[in-house]
Amino acid sequence: MCTGKCSKCIGITLFPLAACAIVCNILLYFxxxxxxxxxxxxxxVWFFHGILGAGILVILPAFMMLGAGGAGCCANRCGMxxxxxxxxxxxxGGAYCVVISSLGLIGGPLCDTGDGEYLYPFRNDTLExxxxxxxxxxxxxxxxxxxxxxxxxxxxxxxxxxxxxxxLCFIQVINGLAGFICGTCMRKRKMNISGM
Numbered sequence: 001m002c003t004g005k006c007s008k009c010i011g012i013t014l015f016p017l018a019a020c021a022i023v024c025n026i027l028l029y030f031x032x033x034x035x036x037x038x039x040x041x042x043x044x045v046w047f048f049h050g051i052l053g054a055g056i057l058v059i060l061p062a063f064m065m066l067g068a069g070g071a072g073c074c075a076n077r078c079g080m081x082x083x084x085x086x087x088x089x090x091x092x093g094g095a096y097c098v099v100i101s102s103l104g105l106i107g108g109p110l111c112d113t114g115d116g117e118y119l120y121p122f123r124n125d126t127l128e129x130x131x132x133x134x135x136x137x138x139x140x141x142x143x144x145x146x147x148x149x150x151x152x153x154x155x156x157x158x159x160x161x162x163x164x165x166x167x168l169c170f171i172q173v174i175n176g177l178a179g180f181i182c183g184t185c186m187r188k189r190k191m192n193i194s195g196m
Contacts, residue, residue, distance in 0.1 A: 025050025
């Protein structure tokens with residue numbers, strides 16, 4: 001497969017991943033479908049790791065990858081070099097999403113423990129006694145209902161999406177450098193030379 005086609009495949013794959021990341025991040029603002037006060041939403045959600053990190057910062061290089069993989073003006077060495085620069089930006093966005101999602105999983109959600117006060121009951125846990133591995137501790141959170149499961153599922157999805165995006169963008173960095181150094185597709189060049 002030539003570097004242009006590889007670039008196009010990666011670009012096409014990144015679009016649905018970025019859209020899913022944006023949707024998951026938005027859903028974190030509405031635990032269990034409830035509208036909460038701003039002070040009752042888990043603090044790590046406000047880092048916009050799905051909207052900005054795995055969303056917008058990945059959509060930008062995806063557009064460039066599609067252009068670099070096409071037969072237009074971007075399917076040249078300069079287009080591939082620009083796709084490398086933007087793929088580094090996409091890698092940073094995916095890595096940012098992975099870091100914030102990991103922190104969100106480890107720290108746990110903000111919830112009402114029954115006395116009407118919202119706090120983080122799992123923030124001081126060690127990894128050995130972490131709530132992720134001890135489902136019996138989930139009953140500590142009374143409101144919003146199912147907040148722990150909601151956070152675990154959405155932060156896990158964002159973690160996976162961020163990791164996949166970072167890997168794809170890293171592959172595009174290598175692919176783009178190969179396209180910049182060697183050209184976007186050797187087969188077209190051979191056919192043009194033999195067709196003369």
